[in-house]
Amino acid sequence: MRWSSTVIVAPDALDDALEAFGRAPPPDVVFAFASAAFAPLWPQLPGRIRSHFPSTRVLGCSAGGVVGGGREIENAPGLSLLAGWLPGVRITPFVGRGPDDVLDAPPPPDAVGAILLAEPFGCDLSGVLSALHDARPACQAAGGVASGAMRPGQSALFLDDHAVRTGYVGLAFAGELAFDTLVAQGSRPVGPPLFITDAHGPLVRALDGKRGLDALDEVLQSLDPADRALAQRALLVGLVMDPSRQTYGPGDFLVRSLVGIEPESGHLLVAGDPRPNQVLQFHVRDADAARAELEAILGAYAPTALPPPAGGLVFTCLSRGERLFGVAGHDSERLRAHLGDLPLGGFFANGEVGPVDGRAWLHGFSTVYALFRPRAHA
Numbered sequence: 001m002r003w004s005s006t007v008i009v010a011p012d013a014l015d016d017a018l019e020a021f022g023r024a025p026p027p028d029v030v031f032a033f034a035s036a037a038f039a040p041l042w043p044q045l046p047g048r049i050r051s052h053f054p055s056t057r058v059l060g061c062s063a064g065g066v067v068g069g070g071r072e073i074e075n076a077p078g079l080s081l082l083a084g085w086l087p088g089v090r091i092t093p094f095v096g097r098g099p100d101d102v103l104d105a106p107p108p109p110d111a112v113g114a115i116l117l118a119e120p121f122g123c124d125l126s127g128v129l130s131a132l133h134d135a136r137p138a139c140q141a142a143g144g145v146a147s148g149a150m151r152p153g154q155s156a157l158f159l160d161d162h163a164v165r166t167g168y169v170g171l172a173f174a175g176e177l178a179f180d181t182l183v184a185q186g187s188r189p190v191g192p193p194l195f196i197t198d199a200h201g202p203l204v205r206a207l208d209g210k211r212g213l214d215a216l217d218e219v220l221q222s223l224d225p226a227d228r229a230l231a232q233r234a235l236l237v238g239l240v241m242d243p244s245r246q247t248y249g250p251g252d253f254l255v256r257s258l259v260g261i262e263p264e265s266g267h268l269l270v271a272g273d274p275r276p277n278q279v280l281q282f283h284v285r286d287a288d289a290a291r292a293e294l295e296a297i298l299g300a301y302a303p304t305a306l307p308p309p310a311g312g313l314v315f316t317c318l319s320r321g322e323r324l325f326g327v328a329g330h331d332s333e334r335l336r337a338h339l340g341d342l343p344l345g346g347f348f349a350n351g352e353v354g355p356v357d358g359r360a361w362l363h364g365f366s367t368v369y370a371l372f373r374p375r376a377h378a
Contacts, residue, residue, distance in 0.1 A: 003311025005069050005082045030082070141353055237257070314332055
């Protein structure tokens, strides 16, 4: 298994970049992510790649910023190309507009992983992910929502030799590979874990037997001034997805927004599906929390990745990057610090796809890594 990554900043450099990958043998897959400066090239881009590599699978999308060639490029022209040579791996495209299309034509039964990209305005991506889990629960999914568009029709999705404006596109992988996904949701817990003792739909009515608002007030009063200030700016809810867990750390929570509070009833409105008897812990976000969570996740993963990854994809939120950390390239650099100088591709997304407790979800403010390793044999 071998990967190669590059970034170009001008359309007339495309052919030279593709030639640099070599033709003997051609890559099995090329991922392409293109900023708005390349918009005139979007309709031709997948066909141009296939003209060099007729049998190569192509997947990508338009983006507000790109990752590749050891760089994260924000607010500047960039086209990221990641090529992979994957002996013994079967790659299957899938495409559609909504959940029914996934159920009608899901990835192959032996697929271990899938990269899924969607346009931001008309695609029910959460429904697509739910249908994918129902159809192929063993297939881990990662990906993101095309970014940089202000209205429908301004995004582009690339699959093989086509560019489309609606729905979703994906590639599923099976055979001689291991497909690992890491999800960093950019937050940390505050206050104690609480049991949801009454919930209905998105409403958390009671926590530990108290009105949701009363329980929240107790948590806020227990925080130090710095955390209380963070909570006032961006308070989130972490839902523990595995009921068998007794202690909780990074990766155990599905983090969702606290959308609102009903003052009269004291109910908390959560952007998710809280369930009675589920454990809930409030979360906050800032750069320090995002750094600490990422370090914990990568530090736990790196020693277990045997054989190590040969290459990967990064799907990171538009609100991260230099805007959050004050420096460019933070999330890519931290991955390389733990795993070495991996060839990487990817983009700054309008929503990130990655699994929590074995099921893919649509996230925000997150970074998702999809890492490709040769399959270990006993």
